[in-house]
Amino acid sequence: MGRLLLAEGPDGPWEGLHEELSRTGSVVLYATMPAWQPRGGTESDLRRRLGRDWRRYETITQPRIRERFVASRLFLRQTAAAALRTAPDLVDLAYQPGGRPYVRGCDQIDVSLSHTEEMMVVGLTRRGRIGVDVERADRRLAHTGSERQACTPYEKERLDAGGEEARNDTMVRLWTLKEAYSKALGQGLRFRFTEFGFALDGASSRLVRPDGSPVPGGEWQFVTRPAGEGYVVSAAVCDTGFGELSDLSVGTTLDAGMLDALMGAPGAGRPAPPKSLPGDL
Incomplete structure (x- = not known):
């Protein structure tokens, strides 16, 4: 993409x-x-x-x-x-x-x-398959209970390590990525967000297990971009061949x-x- x-x-x-x-x-x-x-x-x-x-x-x-x-x-x-x-x-x-x-x-x-x-x-x-999600960039997610409902142990650890200033921006990014991925799978909110996670490295995002270990296979691609005035968009694409x-x-x-x-x-x-x-x- x-x-x-x-x-x-x-x-x-x-x-x-x-x-x-x-x-x-x-x-x-x-x-x-x-x-x-x-x-x-x-x-x-x-x-x-x-x-x-x-x-x-x-x-x-x-x-x-x-x-x-x-x-x-x-x-x-x-x-x-x-x-x-x-x-x-x-x-x-x-x-x-x-x-x-x-x-x-x-x-x-x-x-x-x-x-x-x-x-x-x-x-x-x-x-193959695609899922997209959009949210307000300033939507308040940090310290609202969303971390407990949506984040894996690995993601919570990375949030704490990233400092308070970046915490909400990271949460919005994680949330939109999880929404996009679950939509691509056809699951929506029926797929518990604590059962999968993302490793964020700069602009790249990788799918990982709850403990942070990598998920094998390279068929999924994830991106997050700013859109319009004050919105964040994430997309998940699976290349099914x-x-x-x-x-x-x-x-x-x-x-x-x-x-x-x-x-x-x-x-x-x-x-x-x-x-x-x-x-x-």
């Missing part, structure tokens, strides 16, 4: 997404919720843009939560569409039992979503039967799917 990208809105720019996917196989983008609120349009338009998420949207009664739900789902859907070089309406988002999102019919990519306050983050990879898939367009990643279903054109002679978004840069 490389740099963290700002998604200014539905119109992009999206060049950086394709560059990062081509270079590293994964991309993490951040955006503010106001930039992704729908502008005008009818209820029918919003229903079309949300797809199967419309049913959940209808159950939300609090206006602020509704706004956050709409913005985050449109952001996730548009990011997947840009990666697949198709229209957002053709991206079929679904959810695993634990709430983890995925793109139906496109198991060559994996996606993850996180949001807090006005900030949203989407991760996408073609290498999918290989170098350079073409992620829907015509490549979907099997013919699924493509027929999504495009609404059964049988042979269907029109070719669009190769780029309207106004794609």
